[in-house]
Structure formats: structure tokens, C-alpha cells
Amino acid sequence: MISVPPKPRLSSGQAQSSRERSLVPVGMATILPHAAKQVRHLEAQLLAQVNHWGYDEIILPTFEYLDVLAPGLEPELIEHCYQFVDRTTGRTLLLRPDATAQIARTVAMGLTGTALPLRLSYRTSVFRYEPEHAGRGREIFQVGAELIGLDDVTSDSEVIGLMIECLRAVGLQSFKVSLGHVGFIQGLLMRSGLSAQGQKLAEQAVARKDLPRLEEVLAGERISKAAARAIREAPELYGQEEVLTRAQILAAGDPALTAPLERLSQVYQVLCAAGYRESLLLDIGEYRGFDYYDGVVFDVFAEGMGAELGGGGRYDHLIGRFGRPLPSTGFGLDVDRLFRTVSFPEEGTGSARVDFLVAGPRRAARLLTSVAAQLRRTCSRVVQQTLKGNDTALLSSAMTAGLGQQAAAVVVVGAPGVGPDDVLVMDLLGDGKAGPSNSNLSRRSKKVGLADLVASARRQVKERS
Secondary structure, three states: OOOOOOOOOOOHHHHHHHHHHOOOOOOOOOOOHHHHHHHHHHHHHHHHHHHHOOOEEOOOOOEEEHHHHHHHOOHHHHHOOOEEEOOOOOOEEEEOOOHHHHHHHHHHHHOOOOOOOEEEEEEEEEEOOOOHHHOOOOEEEEEEEEEEOOOOHHHHHHHHHHHHHHHHHOOOOOEEEEEEEHHHHHHHHHHHOOOHHHHHHHHHHHHOOOHHHHHHHHHOOOOOHHHHHHHHHHHHOEEOOHHHHHHHHHHOOOHHHHHHHHHHHHHHHHHHHOOOHHHEEEEOOOOOOOOOOOOEEEEEEEOOOOOOOEEEEEOOOOHHHHOOOOOEEEEEEEHHHHHHHOOOOOOOOOOOOEEEEEEEEHHHHHHHHHHHHHHHOOOOOEEEEEEOOOOHHHHHHHHHHHHHOOEEEEEEOOOOOOOOOEEEEEEOOOOOOOOOOOOOHHHHOEEEEHHHHHHHHHHHHHHHO
16 A cells, blocks of 8 residues: 555464554555655645546545445445444445445436536545455545446547546656457357356456456357457457457457447547547457446556556446436546556755744743734644743754754744744754754844734745745
């Protein structure tokens, strides 16, 4: 996860005792302040971009009734949910395993009077039980968007274009979005003569790009060599426009296969016309793992990351499972994986964590709190602290506290010889060498009228904005 450094590998005996003593469950992590600031900044950038495209944020409940959400979840996902019993009703609850299913339930049952199309965005966590060797956490931070009520090429293109712009907005330079259509693979499998179980196993293998497993499944089924060859070829068809021509050969004029290819081609052409060609890759074997996808689907990959950063697709029948059929498409981005992929600017040694540390002796607590409150009203970032000592000792303690808090300036109240309308100010920004042992603390502190300090702080905030 984001904040926890890798631990030394333990022997099997050590691993069990370490797990018993662990304060954080396996697959979870505490995000420490520096990383938390970057994660929230990343999320804010993503949400700002989707808001710019007209998507309104929705806040989803952390847990739901299993029987209510189950129509939108495939059985395998339900098995990976965290479940518990509602003490009030005795009904089974589950921690949110999938945001899209929740939004589908909300649209079908709670937004029936809202004009279509709906454009919704979310920032949330999903919880899934993953084996320890699966390589990912059990709490997954996501930002996503859903476009509900439209079924055309432009709506498919809109959500893919929005996802690309989100990635560009956070500074991701090198990435590829692979485009496919669930209908093509499904059509190939359905016409091949595979058993129902064989088709499901083949779908799972294709979704994981597990070609050896796919070969294993095909070998155990009684289908023609031509059908098996077509199924093997499809996952290897990726590239630019030329793969569509090769896929048409596999389709052999079958409308169930040519229609998905035509829709995929149209979406690709619209995105190319919008200037996204360099970010696109056609993948005829693209088949996302959730069973509710039924149209154009897509994943995004970046250099140096061995798994997708996110993806999505069309799910025209999902909301109908909750009683209100509506065509829909959307995407979700994995914030943790994005965090590990995006470069963040390094904070310089002269940068400040807070604008002001307001410090003073305990006897001046009322004045200290009043000064801090006035500075906070300017929208400056302010911390306050009471200190021991008088005169030079007070200034020394204040500077030590200011350096520790990475403050741009220290404001000392209640110092000897300083009236209630004045304060002492020490500028620390870029002064990494200055320390409390300096003999010139008195000379470095400057008496300033409180009203002048507040006015100056207000001007600085205005200049920053």
C-alpha cells in the first residue's frame, strides 16, 4: 500500500507470530501525513477534471445489505466480500466491494425522477478479500465516473477521453489505453460449441490474459480446430487499425461478431479525431473481469507498472438488474497505483509546512489564542503552542518549535516589554542554518503591530491565490 515500507522477509514460523502481533490487518495500511497530502492532492486533481466535464460527485455508503446489492455482483466477487450481520435486523451486510454496482442500485432505486443522462463521479474505497500473494491491498482507493442514460459512440468516447484527460491532469506522461469489445470474445466463444462451464473458464482465462490456461480449457473441450484456432488468435490481436482487418477475417461475416467490431472501430476513430491516437491501443482480446460489462471496454497501463491503473466499459444491463434498464458506461482509477506511478515535485528545503507558529508563555494563553484566531481568519495556515521561559529563553524555545513545525515565521506573544497590541516576529523561511543557540535571537526578532501583521498575512494569501 501507500505508506508502509517493505518489511524483511520472515521464515514461516516468524511470519505467523508477526501476523498475530500486527496492529494493522493484512492488506491494509495507514497513510502517513506526507503521503496523505499527496494522495488527497491526486484525488483532488482527478475530481476537478471530472467536474470540469460536468460530472457531479456522489458519496456512497461504506456497507450495504447483501440481498439488495447482490443482483449487481457476480458470485465470485460476493465470495471475496467482507460480510457481517446487522445487529438490528439480523440481515447480512457487506463492505463496499464495487462502486459501480452501488451507483447502479442508487440510480435504479433512488434517482428515478432525475433527468437523463446522469453524469456521476465518486471518490471512495472498495474492500475485497485478496490472497496475500495477489500483490494488491484489500482496501482499494478509487476515483471514477459514470455516464448513465446514453448508448452511442460519443458516450463511449466521452468516458474514455475523460479518463485520458484525468491521467494527463495528474502528470502521467507515458500510458496506453487498450480498447476492446466484450461482444467479440463472447461471440467467438458462444459459436465455438464450448460447454457452459468451458465458456466461463475461457472467459476468465481471456480476462487474465492467461494464454496457457486458455489452451488448457480448449484442450479439454470438444470443439472444431477452426473454432479453437480463432479463440487462440483473438487475444493476440492488438495494435492499431490493422488488427480490425484481421479480426474481420475471424468474424467470417457473422453479424454477432462484425457488429462489435464496427462499434469498436467507430469509437476508435472518434477518439483519434479528438487527438488521442498516441494514447490508444486496440486489443481485440480485451475482456474485463466483471460480468456486467457488455460493450466497449478498456484498461489503462503505464510504463513500470505491471498491472492496470484502471479501466471501465459499457454495462447496459447492470442497472436493469435493479429494475430500471438504462444504458451506461464508466471507468474507475486505482489511486494507490496512480500514486506509485506519478512523480510528485520535491518540496524544497526552504518550503514551509505552515505559515505561522504562534507561541507564548502559558500566562499569555488568552492573547496567544486570540492572535492565532486572527491570523487563521486570513486563510493562513497557523499552529499555536505555549512555551516555557522568559525573554531570550522564550525566543529560543519559540525558534526551536518553529523549526520543528517547519513554519515560515514564528509569532511570539507575551514577551517581556511587548504590549498586547504588538508581537515579535522571526522569519524562518529558508533559514535552515539558524538555530536556537544563536546569540542574535533578540536582533533577529522584530516587533510588529498585530494589525499590521494580520494585514500582511492577508496580502500574502491573496498573492498566493
